[in-house]
Structures are given as structure tokens and as C-alpha cells.
Amino acid sequence: MTSTLSFKRSDSIADSMPEGLRQSRYHMKRCFARFVEKGKWLMKRKDIMEELERSIEDKAERTKVVESVLGYILSSTQEAAVVPPYIAFSVRPNPGFWEYVKVCADDLKVEGITVTEYLKFKDTIYDEKWARDENALEVDFGAFDVSLPRLALSSSIGNGVSYISKFMSSKLNRDSESAKPLLDYLLALNHVGESLMINETLSTIDKLQAALIVADVYLSSLPKDTPYQNFEQRFTEWGLDKGWGDNAETVKETMGSLSEVLQAPDPLNIEKFFSRLPTTFNIVIFSIHGYFGQADVLGLPDTGGQVVYILDQVRAMEEELLFRIKKQGLSVKPQILVVTRLIPDARGTKCNQELEPVLYTKHSHILRVPFKTENGILRQWDATAKILEHMDGKPNLIIGNYTDGNLVASLMASRLGITQGTIAHALEKTKYEDSDAKWKELDPKYHFSCQFTADMISMNATDFIITSTYQEIAGSKERPGQYESHTAFTLPGLSRVVSGIDVFDPKFNIAAPGADQTVYFPYTQKQKRLTSFHPAIEELLYNKQDNSEHMGFLTDRKKPIIFSMARLDTVKNISGLTEWYGKNKRLRSLVNLVVVAGFFDPAKSKDREEIAEIKKMHSLIEKYQLKGQIRWIAAQNDRYRNGELYRCMADTKGAFVQPALYEAFGLTVIEAMNCGLPTFATNQGGPAEIIVDGVSGFHIDPNNGDEASNKIADFFEKCKEDPEHWNKMSMEGLRRIYECYTWKIYANKVLNMGSIYSFQKQLYKDQKQAKQRYIQTLYNLQFRSLAKNVPVPTEVTKELVSPQ
Numbered sequence: 001m002t003s004t005l006s007f008k009r010s011d012s013i014a015d016s017m018p019e020g021l022r023q024s025r026y027h028m029k030r031c032f033a034r035f036v037e038k039g040k041w042l043m044k045r046k047d048i049m050e051e052l053e054r055s056i057e058d059k060a061e062r063t064k065v066v067e068s069v070l071g072y073i074l075s076s077t078q079e080a081a082v083v084p085p086y087i088a089f090s091v092r093p094n095p096g097f098w099e100y101v102k103v104c105a106d107d108l109k110v111e112g113i114t115v116t117e118y119l120k121f122k123d124t125i126y127d128e129k130w131a132r133d134e135n136a137l138e139v140d141f142g143a144f145d146v147s148l149p150r151l152a153l154s155s156s157i158g159n160g161v162s163y164i165s166k167f168m169s170s171k172l173n174r175d176s177e178s179a180k181p182l183l184d185y186l187l188a189l190n191h192v193g194e195s196l197m198i199n200e201t202l203s204t205i206d207k208l209q210a211a212l213i214v215a216d217v218y219l220s221s222l223p224k225d226t227p228y229q230n231f232e233q234r235f236t237e238w239g240l241d242k243g244w245g246d247n248a249e250t251v252k253e254t255m256g257s258l259s260e261v262l263q264a265p266d267p268l269n270i271e272k273f274f275s276r277l278p279t280t281f282n283i284v285i286f287s288i289h290g291y292f293g294q295a296d297v298l299g300l301p302d303t304g305g306q307v308v309y310i311l312d313q314v315r316a317m318e319e320e321l322l323f324r325i326k327k328q329g330l331s332v333k334p335q336i337l338v339v340t341r342l343i344p345d346a347r348g349t350k351c352n353q354e355l356e357p358v359l360y361t362k363h364s365h366i367l368r369v370p371f372k373t374e375n376g377i378l379r380q381w382d383a384t385a386k387i388l389e390h391m392d393g394k395p396n397l398i399i400g401n402y403t404d405g406n407l408v409a410s411l412m413a414s415r416l417g418i419t420q421g422t423i424a425h426a427l428e429k430t431k432y433e434d435s436d437a438k439w440k441e442l443d444p445k446y447h448f449s450c451q452f453t454a455d456m457i458s459m460n461a462t463d464f465i466i467t468s469t470y471q472e473i474a475g476s477k478e479r480p481g482q483y484e485s486h487t488a489f490t491l492p493g494l495s496r497v498v499s500g501i502d503v504f505d506p507k508f509n510i511a512a513p514g515a516d517q518t519v520y521f522p523y524t525q526k527q528k529r530l531t532s533f534h535p536a537i538e539e540l541l542y543n544k545q546d547n548s549e550h551m552g553f554l555t556d557r558k559k560p561i562i563f564s565m566a567r568l569d570t571v572k573n574i575s576g577l578t579e580w581y582g583k584n585k586r587l588r589s590l591v592n593l594v595v596v597a598g599f600f601d602p603a604k605s606k607d608r609e610e611i612a613e614i615k616k617m618h619s620l621i622e623k624y625q626l627k628g629q630i631r632w633i634a635a636q637n638d639r640y641r642n643g644e645l646y647r648c649m650a651d652t653k654g655a656f657v658q659p660a661l662y663e664a665f666g667l668t669v670i671e672a673m674n675c676g677l678p679t680f681a682t683n684q685g686g687p688a689e690i691i692v693d694g695v696s697g698f699h700i701d702p703n704n705g706d707e708a709s710n711k712i713a714d715f716f717e718k719c720k721e722d723p724e725h726w727n728k729m730s731m732e733g734l735r736r737i738y739e740c741y742t743w744k745i746y747a748n749k750v751l752n753m754g755s756i757y758s759f760q761k762q763l764y765k766d767q768k769q770a771k772q773r774y775i776q777t778l779y780n781l782q783f784r785s786l787a788k789n790v791p792v793p794t795e796v797t798k799e800l801v802s803p804q
């Protein structure tokens with residue numbers, strides 16, 4: 001859309017649409033007549049734009065409409081429900097902002113409607129009787145949020161912690177009593193019963209402030225590096241306990257930020273103070289589905305980047321916890337427990353082992369709890385007792401992952417009164433068009449009614465949500481975010497969700513993952529290179545004999561390689577990349593193609609999507625006569641060797657290509673960039689945010705293969721003329737990683753969240769409790785009966801659980 005002319009953001013759609021319609025009355029009557037001609041149906045934006053094009057034949061006239069206010073409204077429409085003679089538009093002018101209007105196709109009268117009215121109207125398409133039922137279940141989580149702080153700008157979405165500290169600073173600033181909850185919070189801090197920071201002698205703000213002043217004067221007289229133990233005795237006499245710091249300097253700094261907060265709260269000191277508080281020692285992370293293991297699991301059903309993510313997350317968080325605990329002057333051993341399901345038939349993995357230490361950590365473990373007991377299959381999975389058995393005391397933070405992990409985390413956090421975070425880098429709802437409205441059709445296969453209800457429950461129960469990108473929450477200008485798609489939706493015949501989640505809720509935080517830099521490091525770090533893998537990689541890439549690990553061969557070894565690696569799912573679009581390459585002669589003359597994906601023998605796969613992709617790959621290799629230019633390598637499990645593989649690709653002055661139709665985040669993108677391999681990645685989803693197009697890599701449009709393959713070819717042509725260009729892109733990719741995508745940044749952010757949201761939970765205790773009651777009702781009355789309808793699987797197959 002090039003122009004929005006007289007449309008002001010302050011005008012509502014209902015206000016500005018009538019004038020827009022009046023100006024193009026003739027054309028719009030024709031156009032809307034076409035909309036209603038088909039009877040009841042749900043239109044998407046592309047249908048609207050197509051109908052508009054068909055109704056206005058004259059190009060100049062059409063351009064006029066498209067560039068008018070009306071054109072802007074229509075192109076901002078996500079969907080339109082048609083129930084003749086009316087059309088109800090669901091318009092999204094900006095990320096997170098939705099408006100609803102109803103237009104009569106006969107007289108073009110416009111009426112602003114509420115979200116409830118819109119959803120009811122939409123329900124009419126699918127279930128007329130239910131749409132009219134006055135007792136139909138309406139779910140409204142927003143009703144509990146009226147007195148909670150909320151963001152107002154699309155650009156602020158995802159920066160929860162920094163806004164929470166702003167809101168807190170005004171709440172703590174109101175009167176002399178406002179800081180009391182902070183005092184109570186500090187008084188309650190302890191580790192297995194041992195008081196931390198302050199004890200009950202400092203029972204008022206005045207007493208606390210006085211103690212801080214005395215301590216500050218005293219600390220000023222000490223050398224900065226005086227260990228805490230040297231003045232511990234003195235501190236205890238003043239009512240101050242351990243946890244402030246490990247030496248005079250850190251203690252003084254922590255006290256300084258608290259004194260500032262008590263004097264005149266400001267967000268910076270609030271954030272700083274909470275980042276130093278000893279709140280978190282024990283963490284439980286739920287990652288339930290798939291094969292959660294440390295070796296030989298990647299590529300098994302439901303087992304992809306999530307497992308890599310969790311294991312790296314654990315290592316990074318343990319390191320950060322150890323660092324923080326030391327700085328707090330404590331000698332506590334942190335414990336992180338990844339809780340997953342024990343799989344008796346473990347296919348040669350360790351997934352049937354109850355307890356396994358996490359490699360390269362000191363105190364972290366994987367705890368596996370079976371779904372089955374000798375008495376049969378459990379209806380409800382309860383891991384609490386096992387967790388408490390393995391931990392010294394209760395966890396301080398519970399983090400869930402994906403629908404199953406998040407639901408269990410919510411139940412356990414609520415039961416034990418613990419702060420909770422959730423993660424779901426890929427929510428199921430947005431994966432299939434109209435998965436909500438058509439839930440009845442899809443339920444036998446996917447059980448969406450159950451899954452979406454569980455997702456809603458945990459999104460609302462959790463204290464904070466960790467996302468990897470902005471688009472995950474609120475999408476882009478054109479496309480709603482994954483969380484945003486839960487704002488309002490309907491499951492006709494079951495429930496009408498009029499307020500599911502609010503993307504302006506400051507519980508949303510972006511904390512992007514990194515890639516393990518001991519595995520994925522730049523190809524230029526010669527002394528660190530894992531050269532022992534080189535013979536195997538040489539054989540993997542260039543051995544002429546096809547075998548079960550590789551097929552195809554590369555005739556011209558001098559050419560750079562374009563490389564891709566992913567599970568062989570449709571959405572990963574490895575076959576798309578193969579086709580783009582096959583079609584583009586220029587690209588074929590410049591580079592070879594190497595892909596690591598799945599298997600070659602369809603008989604070896606049980607996954608119907610994978611089978612289709614395998615067959616497609618074979619037929620493309622045949623169709624475009626790719627032998628001699630393509631090497632197809634089967635899924636690779638050894639991450640150390642894979643790290644070296646990326647670097648060997650960089651040695652050829654090649655590039656990584658991530659061609660997915662949609663990618664939530666895309667760990668391979670940052671792995672490649674960490675190795676210094678210039679990267680082309682899909683503009684659909686997370687990678688569009690990771691890479692700044694043309695600066696730290698390139699975006700490609702997976703729906704426009706010709707354009708994508710030409711963009712890659714242009715790059716290699718340019719590199720031929722100017723080899724420095726390749727080096728520049730490689731370095732800029734690395735720079736981007738170091739600035740934004742490291743596990744250190746991630747762990748720091750997440751632990752800060754744990755600390756600040758645990759206080760936020762106290763500050764808004766009453767509101768939280770009311771919402772929790774509502775959630776319990778939904779869980780007991782709605783979710784549990786839906787779950788009863790899900791057949792208990794005899795074998796885990798993709799159809800039953802597919803949250804990746």
C-alpha cells in the first residue's frame with residue numbers, strides 16, 4: 001500500500017469506511033455483490049483483493065481504489081465473514097490492533113461491531129444454531145486484566161521486563177505505604193529456610209532505610225575487595241543477611257540501588273536491583289514430547305531444534321546462575337532439572353533412563369517420568385513428587401515448553417505457588433488455515449480443541465512468556481503473530497474466545513536463543529578447528545559411491561557449495577530449494593548444492609509428510625538431471641561434526657540457505673552465521689528478524705523461487721568479481737550474532753525475568769488469584785473432558801503429537 005491519504009490512525013475504521021465506500025460506490029457495490037454471491041463463506045485477504053481486481057476492470061480506476069482509504073482498509077483486512085447480505089470485516093491496521101465492521105452489500109451501510117459480535121457472525125457460517133445460542137460458552141480472560149498495566153504501542157510489545165519496571169516504579173512511588181510489598185518480598189527471601197538479604201528485625205521501611213545508610217557508611221571505609229565474610233557479623237547485628245554481594249564493592253552497589261528505589265523508584269534501579277537478588281537457585285524445565293536425549297535423537301519424531309534449544313538453555317542458565325550466586329556471596333549449588341517423559345521403547349537412545357546428568361554442566365539433570373505405570377496408562381501425568389524427591393527444596397522457577405510442557409508447568413506452578421515462564425516457539429494454531437473455525441473436521445486427527453484450550457490456559461496462567469522473536473508475538477505489518485492469533489477466535493459449537501491473550505500484556509518478552517559457541521565457531525579460528533572430522537566430511541561430501549548416508553555427487557570440486565540442513569518436512573522446503581536450484585542454470589553454473597535432510601528410502605520412514613518429501617526429492621533430481629551437482633546427505637546427528645561441516649562449507653566460500661515456507665526461529669540460521677557462513681534465509685518468520693537483509697545476510701521469499709535463486713546467483717557472481725564481498729558478508733553475520741544472538745544474553749534476560757516477575761506476582765496477587773480461579777474452572781470443566789476424548793496412543797506417531 002503506497003498511500004493512506006486522509007486516513008488518520010485516530011479515525012476508527014467504522015468512521016472512515018463510509019466515506020471511502022461513498023467515493024467508490026459503483027465499484028464497491030459490484031465488488032460486494034460478488035462477495036455475497038456465493039452465500040456464506042469466510043474470505044481471506046487474498047480473496048478480497050482478487051475479487052476487487054475482478055470487479056474493477058479498468059486498471060486506473062482500480063489503482064485509485066487500491067490507493068484510497070478504502071483500499072487501505074481492505075488490504076489491512078485479515079478475513080471477512082460473509083453472511084448475505086452482510087459482510088463482517090476483521091481489520092488489523094497495525095500489529096496487535098484489531099477493529100471489526102459490518103457492511104450491508106445492498107446499501108453499503110457500515111456499522112462498527114464488537115469482537116463478540118464479529119465472532120458470533122462468523123460462527124453463523126459454521127454452526128448457525130450455536131451462533132444463536134445465548135448460552136454458548138464465551139471465554140474472556142481479558143475481564144480479569146482491567147486493573148493490570150498494559151502497553152499501548154505496537155513497538156513496545158515484547159519488552160516486558162523494561163515496562164514492568166516502569167510500571168513498578170510508579171506503583172512503588174504512590175505513598176509511604178507503597179514500598180511495603182517490596183519489604184515483605186525481601187523479608188520472605190530465603191534458601192531452604194535460611195533467611196537472605198534482611199531478617200525480621202528490619203520490619204519497616206524506615207528501619208530498612210536506616211540500616212542501609214549505616215551499612216553504606218561502613219562499607220565506604222573498607223577496601224572494595226574486602227570479602228563479605230569479613231563484615232558478615234556486623235551486618236547480622238544490623239538485621240542484614242547474606243545475599244547482597246561477595247565483597248564490599250558489590251554489596252555497596254546492590255544496597256545503593258535498593259536505597260535509590262526506596263527513595264524515589266526508577267526503572268533502571270528496579271531492574272538492576274532485581275537482577276542482583278538471590279531469588280533463583282532451583283529451576284524445573286518441562287519439555288515432554290519427542291525423544292529428549294543428548295545423543296542419537298535429532299530427527300526422531302517430534303525431535304528437532306527444541307531439544308537442542310533446551311539443552312543449550314540449561315547449560316547457559318547454569319553458568320549464569322553460578323556466576324550470579326558467586327556474586328551474591330552465596331555458596332548454594334543451583335539445580336536445573338529438565339523433566340520429560342520416560343520412553344520404555346527408547347529405540348537405542350537413553351530415553352528409557354530415569355536420571356541423566358546434562359553433559360557439560362555441574363549440577364543439571366534430565367529427569368524422565370513415565371506416562372505408564374505397571375497398573376496401566378496414566379490419565380494424568382504427575383511429576384511433582386519425583387521432582388521434589390530430586391531437588392533440595394521446591395523449585396523457584398518453573399519453565400514450560402510447548403503445549404504439553406506449558407500445561408503441566410501451569411498446574412504445578414499453581415499448586416506449589418511458584419513463578420512460571422512459558423515458551424512455545426511454534427504454536428499449532430497458525431500452522432493450518434482456519435484450524436479454529438474448522439476444528440471439528442480436524443479434531444479426530446489433531447485434537448486442536450484440546451490443544452488450543454491447553455494453550456490458552458497456560459498463556460494466561462503463566463507469569464511471563466519467553467519468545468524468540470517479535471513476530472512470534474505480534475507478527476509483522478502483514479501477518480498476525482502466533483500469540484496474536486489467540487486474541488480472539490472461535491471454535492464453533494465449543495467455545496467463543498472473545499479475549500484469549502493480549503499481546504500488549506507486559507508478560508511478553510523476547511529472549512532469542514543462541515548457538516553453542518564451543519560447537520559453532522568461525523571457520524577462521526584455525527587452531528580450534530576439529531580437523532579430526534575432515535576425512536569423514538571429505539567422504540560425506542565427495543565419495544563417489546552412493547550409500548545409505550549420501551547420494552549424488554559433485555563433479556566440479558572447485559565450485560562453492562550452497563548448503564542446507566533440516567528435517568525433511570514440507571514446511572522446511574528442502575525440496576523447494578532443490579527445485580529452485582534445478583531451474584536456475586546461472587546458479588548451477590556457479591555453485592554446487594549440498595543438503596542434509598531425512599533419508600533416501602521412503603520405506604524407512606513412518607511419517608507421511610517425510611515420505612512425500614523423499615519421493616519429491618528423487619523426482620526433482622531426475623527431472624532436472626542434478627546428478628553431478630547435488631549431494632543429498634541423510635540426517636546427521638553429531639553436532640560437533642555438523643559444526644565442522646558448516647565451517648567446511650565456509651572453506652569453499654559457499655553459503656547457507658534456509659528456504660522454509662515458515663520458520664518460527666531457525667537455529668540452523670544462527671549456527672551457520674556463527675561459523676562465518678553467509679546466510680540466505682526465509683523471510684517468513686523468525687529469520688527475517690535475525691538477518692538484516694543485505695547487511696548481515698539475505699532474506700529470500702520461499703514463495704518466489706526464481707527471485708530467491710537469482711538473489712543467490714547474484715551474490716556468487718559478485719563474489720567472483722570481488723572476493724572481499726564474501727568476507728564482508730561473513731563478518732557482518734558474525735557481528736550480528738555477537739550483538740544479539742548469544743546464550744549469555746539469553747540466560748541473563750531469562751533469569752532477570754524470573755526475578756522481577758516473581759515480585760510482580762506478589763504486587764498483583766488479588767488479580768492473579770481471580771484469574772487463577774477462572775483458569776481452574778476452565779481446566780476442570782472444559783479441558784479435562786476434551787482430554788478424555790483423545791485416544792491414548794499405542795505408539796507415538798506424528799498425528800498424535802506434533803508441536804515442533
Ligand code: UDP
Pocket residue numbers: 298299303304305306308565566567596597598634635636637638639642665666667668669671804
Ligand atoms: N539438525 C541436525 N541434524 C539434521 C537436521 C537438523 O543436527 O539432520 C539440527 C540443527 O543443527 C539444529 C536443529 O537440529 O540445531 C534444528 O533446529 P531448527 O530451529 O533449525 O528447526 P526445528 O527442527 O526445530 O524446526
Ligand code: LCN
Pocket residue numbers: 305306309425426468513663664665666667686804
Ligand atoms: C522450533 C522451531 O520450529 C524452530 O524454528 C526453533 O528454532 C526451534 O524450535 C528452537 O526454538
